[in-house]
Amino acid sequence: MQRVKIAILGIGNVGTGVWKILTMNKEQVSARSGYDIEVAKVLVRDKKKKRNVEVPEEVLTDSFDDIINDDSIKIVVELMGGVDPAKNYMLKAIKSGKHVVTANKFALATCGKELAEAAEEFGVKLNYEASVAGGIPIIHGITESLTANKILNIVGIINGTTNYILTKMTLNGMEFEDALKEAQQKGYAEADPTSDVEGYDAMYKIGILSSLSFGGYIDVDSIYREGITSINSIDIEYAKEFGYVIKLLAIAKQNDGLVELRVHPAMIPATHPLANVNDSFNAIFIKGNAVGDLMLYGRGAGDLPTGSAVVGDIIAILKNGLDKNVERNTFASCPLRIKDMEDTRCEYYIRVTASDTPGTLGAISNVFGGNGVSLASVIQKGKGDVNVPLVFVTHETLEKNINKSIKEIKAMESVVSVDNLIRVENI
Amino acid sequence: MQRVKIAILGIGNVGTGVWKILTMNKEQVSARSGYDIEVAKVLVRDKKKKRNVEVPEEVLTDSFDDIINDDSIKIVVELMGGVDPAKNYMLKAIKSGKHVVTANKFALATCGKELAEAAEEFGVKLNYEASVAGGIPIIHGITESLTANKILNIVGIINGTTNYILTKMTLNGMEFEDALKEAQQKGYAEADPTSDVEGYDAMYKIGILSSLSFGGYIDVDSIYREGITSINSIDIEYAKEFGYVIKLLAIAKQNDGLVELRVHPAMIPATHPLANVNDSFNAIFIKGNAVGDLMLYGRGAGDLPTGSAVVGDIIAILKNGLDKNVERNTFASCPLRIKDMEDTRCEYYIRVTASDTPGTLGAISNVFGGNGVSLASVIQKGKGDVNVPLVFVTHETLEKNINKSIKEIKAMESVVSVDNLIRVENI
Ligand SMILES: NC(=O)c1ccc[n+]([C@@H]2O[C@H](COP(=O)([O-])OP(=O)(O)OC[C@H]3O[C@@H](n4cnc5c(N)ncnc54)[C@H](OP(=O)(O)O)[C@@H]3O)[C@@H](O)[C@H]2O)c1
Ligand SMILES: NC(=O)c1ccc[n+]([C@@H]2O[C@H](COP(=O)([O-])OP(=O)(O)OC[C@H]3O[C@@H](n4cnc5c(N)ncnc54)[C@H](OP(=O)(O)O)[C@@H]3O)[C@@H](O)[C@H]2O)c1
Numbered sequence: 001m002q003r004v005k006i007a008i009l010g011i012g013n014v015g016t017g018v019w020k021i022l023t024m025n026k027e028q029v030s031a032r033s034g035y036d037i038e039v040a041k042v043l044v045r046d047k048k049k050k051r052n053v054e055v056p057e058e059v060l061t062d063s064f065d066d067i068i069n070d071d072s073i074k075i076v077v078e079l080m081g082g083v084d085p086a087k088n089y090m091l092k093a094i095k096s097g098k099h100v101v102t103a104n105k106f107a108l109a110t111c112g113k114e115l116a117e118a119a120e121e122f123g124v125k126l127n128y129e130a131s132v133a134g135g136i137p138i139i140h141g142i143t144e145s146l147t148a149n150k151i152l153n154i155v156g157i158i159n160g161t162t163n164y165i166l167t168k169m170t171l172n173g174m175e176f177e178d179a180l181k182e183a184q185q186k187g188y189a190e191a192d193p194t195s196d197v198e199g200y201d202a203m204y205k206i207g208i209l210s211s212l213s214f215g216g217y218i219d220v221d222s223i224y225r226e227g228i229t230s231i232n233s234i235d236i237e238y239a240k241e242f243g244y245v246i247k248l249l250a251i252a253k254q255n256d257g258l259v260e261l262r263v264h265p266a267m268i269p270a271t272h273p274l275a276n277v278n279d280s281f282n283a284i285f286i287k288g289n290a291v292g293d294l295m296l297y298g299r300g301a302g303d304l305p306t307g308s309a310v311v312g313d314i315i316a317i318l319k320n321g322l323d324k325n326v327e328r329n330t331f332a333s334c335p336l337r338i339k340d341m342e343d344t345r346c347e348y349y350i351r352v353t354a355s356d357t358p359g360t361l362g363a364i365s366n367v368f369g370g371n372g373v374s375l376a377s378v379i380q381k382g383k384g385d386v387n388v389p390l391v392f393v394t395h396e397t398l399e400k401n402i403n404k405s406i407k408e409i410k411a412m413e414s415v416v417s418v419d420n421l422i423r424v425e426n427i
Numbered sequence: 428m429q430r431v432k433i434a435i436l437g438i439g440n441v442g443t444g445v446w447k448i449l450t451m452n453k454e455q456v457s458a459r460s461g462y463d464i465e466v467a468k469v470l471v472r473d474k475k476k477k478r479n480v481e482v483p484e485e486v487l488t489d490s491f492d493d494i495i496n497d498d499s500i501k502i503v504v505e506l507m508g509g510v511d512p513a514k515n516y517m518l519k520a521i522k523s524g525k526h527v528v529t530a531n532k533f534a535l536a537t538c539g540k541e542l543a544e545a546a547e548e549f550g551v552k553l554n555y556e557a558s559v560a561g562g563i564p565i566i567h568g569i570t571e572s573l574t575a576n577k578i579l580n581i582v583g584i585i586n587g588t589t590n591y592i593l594t595k596m597t598l599n600g601m602e603f604e605d606a607l608k609e610a611q612q613k614g615y616a617e618a619d620p621t622s623d624v625e626g627y628d629a630m631y632k633i634g635i636l637s638s639l640s641f642g643g644y645i646d647v648d649s650i651y652r653e654g655i656t657s658i659n660s661i662d663i664e665y666a667k668e669f670g671y672v673i674k675l676l677a678i679a680k681q682n683d684g685l686v687e688l689r690v691h692p693a694m695i696p697a698t699h700p701l702a703n704v705n706d707s708f709n710a711i712f713i714k715g716n717a718v719g720d721l722m723l724y725g726r727g728a729g730d731l732p733t734g735s736a737v738v739g740d741i742i743a744i745l746k747n748g749l750d751k752n753v754e755r756n757t758f759a760s761c762p763l764r765i766k767d768m769e770d771t772r773c774e775y776y777i778r779v780t781a782s783d784t785p786g787t788l789g790a791i792s793n794v795f796g797g798n799g800v801s802l803a804s805v806i807q808k809g810k811g812d813v814n815v816p817l818v819f820v821t822h823e824t825l826e827k828n829i830n831k832s833i834k835e836i837k838a839m840e841s842v843v844s845v846d847n848l849i850r851v852e853n854i
Contacts, residue, residue: 017717021575021717024716025575025576025577025716025717028575028577029575031642032574032575129572135715135717135718135719135721136721137564137567137568137571137572137573140564140567140568140571140572141564141572144564144567144571144739144743145556145564145567145568145736145739146564146735146739147459147739147742147743148448148452148455148456148459148734148735148738148739148741148742149452149735150452150455215458271703273700273703273724276698276700276703288562288735289451289452289731290444290448290452290562290731290732290734290735290738291562291725291726291731291732291735291736292562292725292726292729292731292732293725293726294562294563294723294724294725294726295722295723295724295725296721296722296723296724297700297721297722297723297724298718298719298720298721298722299718299719299720299721302719304716304717304718304719305717305718305719307575307717308573308575308576308715308717308718309572309718311575311717312571312572312573312574312575314575315574315575316571316574320747
């Protein structure tokens, strides 16, 4: 059996998973890859820190130079996270002729084009199955299995933290803050949960999937993004009454060369397969012009599921023979044309607090009508208080019509506040 | 752009789908494969038959010699079905150095080892993503994406015809015969539905998946197989009362080098994701020792979904360069050790018709107890008739204990008939 040396940058959550899989499935990994894999170096910040796996002292290093200067290391597995210094380490590895495997959605979504171009130039592979939806083979799915398809749209639940929180709010009636605290205690949310709950994580991931599906790069900051912090238990309740469940969706659609991209909470029919994707599970719905509807469901995070994808990527490099890996650049060189959010169409749920005076409901309805928004249902909740909640659900309409309506409604004397706006996706 | 010639054997359902995709997604297929693909020959039985796509007259042939003797044809796409002559045509193509793509589960399940060994020997690729679950990338999933995992078990709804029939019986209260007729009218079932409704089709597919997952070949006839013809609307009703849905499952489990393989209808919890896989959709649940639970859901049949997988396989051959495709034989050379069905463990639903006399229920329960079968519930349906239906649901027990019990129960004087036995899978 041939031997190959690899280096792992970072042995936190995912790094630990990779180490465990390389140990527990050693025989199978060798058989499938054709190589006996030796983890020659593991880069960390703090060599003294207690680890969950036993890494021999001589393998641990806090200097990237030990790795980049070692020509016997053929694959660099980047599992540190963040753009800086991860991106530079990956570029250096690529330029030294080392193949790169990474789980880093942040670096890929923001610098994927540069990394992929470098990999193509230097004839090495850049594999990143783990960067989106952990153990779910969505990157492979799009780039290999569905490659004969024009991808028409993608609708995904691709952030486990927010899905865990929304599940607790939906099934256990918890409030956002309590559900977040529980998620943190269970290790599903970070101490600083911003990236997850504000939708950045999902934004990076849908950015990567769009580049691969539609064949162009995008500026991720041009993706419309809303988190789940404004979702209230009252909205979850009302959603239930209408037969919906609230999920944080990442949506990408292509039509006439124009790509629609958005990350936001949405009400989806309680009967849709995505509605039953609970806890920290992820799922991605894809529609291709040949395959039709396809859904992939599984664990989007965690040491072993994510490690499963990383080790799969390592095997993919090895089994073709280390030297035969030049591949076309997937983050194609032209930018995608992104549709203006104002021009997107959706149905909307809008919750308003207004004074319980005759004519208020009618007046608000008129504002919608005046802006070309037709209403599917209007419900006044409660009765007799000075102020009452009003809930409107619209038929499909343009985002700009909604925005204009909301502006006008907010200015009405009888309106106390527009409390929430949640898109309704009748997928 | 380089050009490559391919031949298609058979242009029925799937062949038509492949032809359509190569036409409608031509530009993308070229970009992803690096080749301009020309379908140089299409083999049919009857050149005069009206086709759903316009195949130029000079492309149609009824002689395989036109294809095998043409050295400019580099890939043969077998979409005829059946073992004879499909298998021989594939072997001849392989031996002439042509790559082979096929959707033929029957030929693969029975002769996969021979075909794969020949492909390895002659340095060509044998791709067959379409052979299991149509457009769902399950073959790729197992052999590539999950390759770092030990697969622990697979539970699949992999026959669209039976799933369509069971869905109609469950949601619309239809009887088997009527649902089958409707399936035939809609093109979901063949005039002779035996292969589907008796579970042969699912048996071939789970055979292929097992070989790939567990790394050995199997004699498909050693797979335990039951169809859905004995499922009665009354069983569907009772299942509902217990919170279950009846699906035709294909199950493969591995434990201590022993593989458990079975195809049969089963009651599964109505809340399980597989319970909501309806109509002709397919879905496959896989548990890997790293990735955990994973589910793939989509269209398991139909011209375009199946064609999507076939064209994906063609692109996979081309994009690596036509000459670099030697790969390890996936239908490994050792046989898998199959567990005796008598030694498998399950929960069971058993429906009996017996005389409504005092003591009958107790006597039957005693037979179960005497054979080490513990009962989870016993229900007598109806009252006052001479004969009444009794329904037993057991706790997990050995198949052989059930078989012994059934034999004894059938021999009881107060028992008119044992009407049905359906396994209960609390997945
Ligand atoms: N967690 C998941 O389930 C998951 C799922 C999919 C993708 N990902 C991605 O996988 C990557 C890793 O995530 P993780 O959860 O495993 O992170 P983590 O637990 O925070 O671990 C990061 C590791 O990288 C090391 N590291 C960080 N910065 C470093 C630096 N400048 N120099 C040297 N070592 C450094 C850390 O060393 P010390 O231990 O010494 O501090 C630590 O071992 C991220 O890109 C993440 O987005 C994670
Ligand atoms: N249908 C699906 O959705 C589906 C899904 C997955 C996999 N598959 C598999 O795909 C394969 C094809 O299925 P299908 O539904 O497309 O079959 P089909 O509609 O019956 O078409 C078979 C085609 O093969 C030709 N053919 C059959 N025997 C031949 C022979 N001895 N010589 C020359 N031509 C011959 C027929 O020619 P004539 O037209 O002249 O008779 C016809 O064009 C099968 O292996 C099936 O199991 C099918």
